[in-house]
Amino acid sequence: MATRPRARRLRRALLAALVTASVAVPVSGAARPAAVPAPAPAALAPLTAATPAALAERYAAGRDGILAAERAAAHHGDRARAATLRELAAPTRQFLSFDGRDGGRTAEVVGDLARAERVAVLVPGSDTSLDTYERFRAGAVALQRELGGRSAVIAWLGYGTPGTVSPDVLTPALAGAAAPHLVAFLDELAVAKPAARVSLLCHSYGSVVCARAAADLRAADIILYGSPGTGADTVRDLHTKATVWAGRSAGDWVGHVPHVRLHVPFATLGFGTDPVSGAFGARTFDAGSGGHGDYLRPGSVPLRSLARIVAGEYAAVSRDA
Template structure:
């Protein structure tokens, strides 16, 4: 008898969120990041080599593309986007790919990819675009410092992330579109760095993307943090040989998101069981007490524990089921 009230509450909660998001979309999307024009990028093809000379050539080509996008944004009158792109075009930064259109797609390397024995790939969640890229870049840089010089971090913004105030964030539509791109990139990365240990770190909605791609990912670990669910019932149903980890800070608002799936005929909303639950079967690590955007904060518990996972060591700072 207890199942029906819980299902009813879940349905009401998710439907309320869907309605609220549908109302918010026309307002928030009217002048969103995708409205800023950018030139088509050069076709550099797949990542075919991790030799230093080949990487330097690719970095230089993407730097030229970023500068072209900066000029276009400035001509459009968007000084904020132009400033972001000007910072990204710094000669010290390394981009494996860049496309400034439709909110932006980038793949940036922190560290020496040509010689890294361990590689972490960050997959971001909702509301990540070129205009908000600084947060993802800062987190990647912090993780790279925590890992040390023998590791590299790749910030993969390879898809159009859903907005938090949108109906897309309640469904797996964006993840379905993103998963093949993630699988393709990680496959290329694995092919050019076959001896490196690769770990995916998937934040928030990014965990839905990683779950959709999991069976095709040649990685050693998949870390789900701040996750609303994955769309899978258990870690085993992800059909991956990688170790699946889950962590959530005690101060993360996403803990209040109801877990389950509701079919509405035209779509399904919700992402199923909580990855932190014992029944899901992930290895749980302590993610501290910060908020939803604090996992990669320098000196934080989750940053240290995720660095340990990337390094192939068990997270050491406690375990909890928040």
């Protein structure tokens, strides 16, 4: 009987979060990055081989798309967005795809994808857009440096992420819409790099995206970190052949999120079982003591753990016998 009062408290906490988010939406919505116009990107043929020549052609197309978006932002009078896009268009940057509309959609390669034997794909969480993109990319750079040679990291911003203070962050709706795009991207990557070991690293709300796509993902690992839950009760419910990992830092505020799932009219709120719990059944790893945004910080415990998982060095990081 003691579990019922606790469940009611968790439900009240989740509903209170929804009310708070709903009140904040009118304030935050005016500044949404989607307000900056950008042209539709040119259609791209599928990448069938990750040869240096094919990749150079794809990266050039991505650069052309970024410069077109930069011109549109400048014409719109958004100097900050235009400056950001000029930085993205630098000759050293490598975009497999780019779409400047609706806050931005990107797939940027860090490292030499043509020679890579290990490929990590990062899926971001809330509040990730072109306006905050460099923070996301910095994690990809740190991970690739930790991995070293014969590796590449792809920063995949392939969906419209929810705002941390918005009702969207409490429901799987955006994740459900994003999942097919993630599956399609990994399918293309598998064709282009059939011999590479591919790992999916899913941060925060990004773990909900990965869970919704899990059954169809072509990856060796699905790594959930800083996750509020996945919408699944157990790893078995993900129906994936990948090895599923979960980690959470001791200082991560997500540890205080109620792990419940409520079905209300027209929506489902919350994401259920805690991914680092024994009940969920994922393999766990040491994620240190940092905060929610510290998992890919250079020199950190979780960065080392994530790099070893991507490299297939399971014994070096697993907390499970």
